[in-house]
Amino acid sequence: MTEPSTSPSARKVYLETYGCQMNIADSQTVRAVLRRAGYDATADPAEADVILLNTCAIREHAEERVIGRLSDLARLKQARPEVQLGLLGCMAQHNRAALIERAPWLDLIAGPDAYRRLPELLGRGGFEPTVDVRLDRGETYGDIAPEYEKSVRAYVTAMRGCDRFCSFCVVPYVRGRERSVPPADILREVRTLAAAGVREIVLLGQTVNAYRFDRTDFAALLRMVAAVEGVERIRFTSPHPCDMSERLIAAMAEEPRIQPYLHLPVQSGSNRVLAAMERGYTREQYLDLVERLRAAIPEIALSTDIIVGFHGEEEQDFAATLELMRTVAYDAAFTFKYSRREHTRAFRLGDSVSEAEKGRRLAEVIKLQEEMGLARNRALIGREFPVLIEGPARRGEAMLAGKTPQFKTAVFPGRAGATPGATVTVRVESASSHSLSGVIA
Numbered sequence: 001m002t003e004p005s006t007s008p009s010a011r012k013v014y015l016e017t018y019g020c021q022m023n024i025a026d027s028q029t030v031r032a033v034l035r036r037a038g039y040d041a042t043a044d045p046a047e048a049d050v051i052l053l054n055t056c057a058i059r060e061h062a063e064e065r066v067i068g069r070l071s072d073l074a075r076l077k078q079a080r081p082e083v084q085l086g087l088l089g090c091m092a093q094h095n096r097a098a099l100i101e102r103a104p105w106l107d108l109i110a111g112p113d114a115y116r117r118l119p120e121l122l123g124r125g126g127f128e129p130t131v132d133v134r135l136d137r138g139e140t141y142g143d144i145a146p147e148y149e150k151s152v153r154a155y156v157t158a159m160r161g162c163d164r165f166c167s168f169c170v171v172p173y174v175r176g177r178e179r180s181v182p183p184a185d186i187l188r189e190v191r192t193l194a195a196a197g198v199r200e201i202v203l204l205g206q207t208v209n210a211y212r213f214d215r216t217d218f219a220a221l222l223r224m225v226a227a228v229e230g231v232e233r234i235r236f237t238s239p240h241p242c243d244m245s246e247r248l249i250a251a252m253a254e255e256p257r258i259q260p261y262l263h264l265p266v267q268s269g270s271n272r273v274l275a276a277m278e279r280g281y282t283r284e285q286y287l288d289l290v291e292r293l294r295a296a297i298p299e300i301a302l303s304t305d306i307i308v309g310f311h312g313e314e315e316q317d318f319a320a321t322l323e324l325m326r327t328v329a330y331d332a333a334f335t336f337k338y339s340r341r342e343h344t345r346a347f348r349l350g351d352s353v354s355e356a357e358k359g360r361r362l363a364e365v366i367k368l369q370e371e372m373g374l375a376r377n378r379a380l381i382g383r384e385f386p387v388l389i390e391g392p393a394r395r396g397e398a399m400l401a402g403k404t405p406q407f408k409t410a411v412f413p414g415r416a417g418a419t420p421g422a423t424v425t426v427r428v429e430s431a432s433s434h435s436l437s438g439v440i441a
Contacts, residue, residue, distance in 0.1 A: 010040040014048035018066060019056025021204055021237065022175075023089060025155045027054045028146035030088065030115050035147060037119035045076060050084045050122060052108075055091035057174050057341070063091055067102055074105045084108060084122060088115070093133050093174040094343065100129060112160070112175050113139045135176035137161075142185035145192065152390055152421045154198045156189055157181060158221065159205035164240060166267075167278045167345040168310060168338065171206050178206075180213040183221055187228065194230030199388060199421055200403075201225060202235045209239035209248055219247035226255040232423065233388060234258045235407070238265060238305075242280045244289055253296040260297050261407040264290070265305035269324030270317035273310055278345070283324060290328055301406035303332040306365055309358035310338045311349040318361050325368055331376055331406065332434075333369045337362050370433045377408070377431035384441050385410065387426045389418060402426075409435040 013034050017027040030052070031041060042048050051073050056062045070087070077083045086108030087099060093111035100106065108121055111133035121130045140160055148154050161176040162169075190201055203225065205211060211218040218236075225234055234257050239248075241264060252258050268274050271282050281289075293300055306321060325333070337358040340347050353361075385404040393399035393411045400414045402424075410426050418424055418440060427441040 010038055011049040012042040012047060013039045013050045013052065014042050014045040015052045015054065016069070017054045018062060019054075019090070021155045021202065022157070022206065023054055023056055025146065025157045025204055026089065026112060026115065028148055028155075029141050029144055029157075030054065030118065031147035032144050033115055033118055039119075045073060048076075048083065050086065051076065052086045052088055055087060055089040057090035057094035057170055063095070066091060070103045070106070074103075077105055086110065086122070088112075090170070090174040093135075094170060094341075096131055096133050100131075109133065111135065115141065116144070137177055137179055140179055140181045140185075142181040145189065148193065148196075148198075150197075152198065152388060153200040153202060154193045155202045155204050156186060156193070157205070158186060158203040158208055158218075158236070159211045162206040163210070164207055164280070165278065165345065167276065168267075168307065168341070170341040170344050173343045175206065178210055180211045182213055183216050183224060186221065187224060190225055190228050190231060194228055197421060199231070199423075200233040200235065201231055202237060204237065206238070207240040207243060208236050209243040209245075217245070217247065218243070219245060219251040222248070222251045222258055223255060226251075226257045231257060233405070235261060237263050239263070240280075241266070241286055241289055244293075246292075249293060249296050252300075259405045259407065260300040261303075261405065262293065262300060263303045263305075264293075266324065266328075267305060267307050268310065268313070268317065269321035270313070271320075273313050273317045273321075276312055276346075277307075277310060283320065287324070287327060299406065301331040301408065302328060303334070303407075304328075304330050306333055306335045307338050308335070308361040308365055309351075309353035311346055311352050313338075313353055322364070322368060325365070325372070329372050329376060330369065331408070332373060333365070335362055335365050335369065373433035374431070377433065377436060380408075380428050380436060381431055382428065384425050384427045385436075386423050387412070388423050389420050391420045404436070411435055411437050412439055415440055 017023050045051050055066050077085050084107040088110050092109045096109050106129045109131045113136040114132040124130050159180040161178045162172045163178045165172050209218045269283055387402040387404055387410045389400055389402040393401040398414050399411055401411050404410055412426050425441040426438045428436045428438040430437045
């Protein structure tokens with residue numbers, strides 16, 4: 001929320017963000033760190049003195065996209081050699097040696113725990129790129145107030161890193177071990193956001209429900225945030241099934257500001273594959289958790305992550321995933337083909353499923369989820385929901401869009417007083433697999 005500097009001598013920074021909400025939150029911290037050091041933000045890379053890309057390393061495709069973008073931006077550096085070009089985040093942490101070889105024009109490579117030192121790193125210069133990928137088990141950036149963009153929703157980092165070490169996942173290697181932001185820092189940030197007009201807070205962490213600071217667990221933290229005046233809605237992502245305690249389920253059920261929506265990654269419906277992935281739960285335990293959640297929070301909507309084609313996944317394993325999807329009947333799913341990531345425990349196993357077969361399985365998962373999502377959304381026709389208005393809809397003149405408590409997108413005609421940040425009651429008149437359409441009741 002910091003006002004831009006008006007200094008004519010301030011160096012200008014252009015920042016692009018790739019990946020998840022954690023990366024978005026990290027970019028907000030980067031902007032705040034550089035603003036403190038006298039840098040100004042710019043939306044035009046052509047006028048920037050420093051160009052930074054904050055990156056993701058979860059999927060190989062994401063890395064190739066970033067390399068291509070770096071090649072485009074390198075042309076600006078060729079025209080103005082004094083421009084500094086830097087790569088931040090998980091990709092920088094994961095592949096720094098390969099990056100220097102593939103993108104020799106880089107001036108800076110900095111991992112997720114180096115953002116506090118960015119002004120110093122950018123000040124070094126020299127012929128060789130400056131590299132800082134040290135992981136710091138004490139770094140939470142809890143004392144730095146991120147620079148948020150104006151929105152009805154804000155993402156607040158509650159914890160960093162991960163201790164799970166799922167065999168397919170690179171996160172613990174690029175973001176380090178779990179460490180939780182002190183509750184006082186989180187609450188200070190939430191109060192500031194609420195005073196600035198933010199109506200929805202999303203608490204972030206790789207395994208956010210593993211949060212613990214001294215005697216404060218995640219359930220207690222949620223109740224603290226729910227007590228902040230001015231906050232209308234609270235969400236969190238992404239939890240791990242193993243850390244969904246009864247205390248947390250009770251907090252979700254009892255606190256009206258905590259929304260009835262949960263993103264609960266399952267990854268596979270096969271016990272054999274889950275064990276190979278080192279997920280820490282069985283199919284039966286996951287389904288029992290879903291049953292307990294729905295018993296405690298009848299209106300809850302569930303989304304998930306699913307990976308197809310993991311090493312060793314056979315047809316019966318894939319069939320078990322489809323069957324689990326039908327049993328749970330998710331409202332939405334993020335689906336992926338397995339992508340081997342160097343440094344993970346599964347990397348050495350190789351790929352046992354062809355790309356063509358991965359593609360077939362992915363298409364089948366997507367088709368099933370589209371059918372289930374459509375059926376679940378059509379079942380809501382005729383019902384009314386409080387919708388937090390986010391802004392104009394992507395389609396339709398004078399149409400507005402917002403989210404229901406279940407995080408479903410609702411599209412409806414605007415009217416006087418229906419502005420971003422307001423909550424209106426919308427009656428659902430039609431539905432697709434991804435959204436609801438209706439009118440203000």
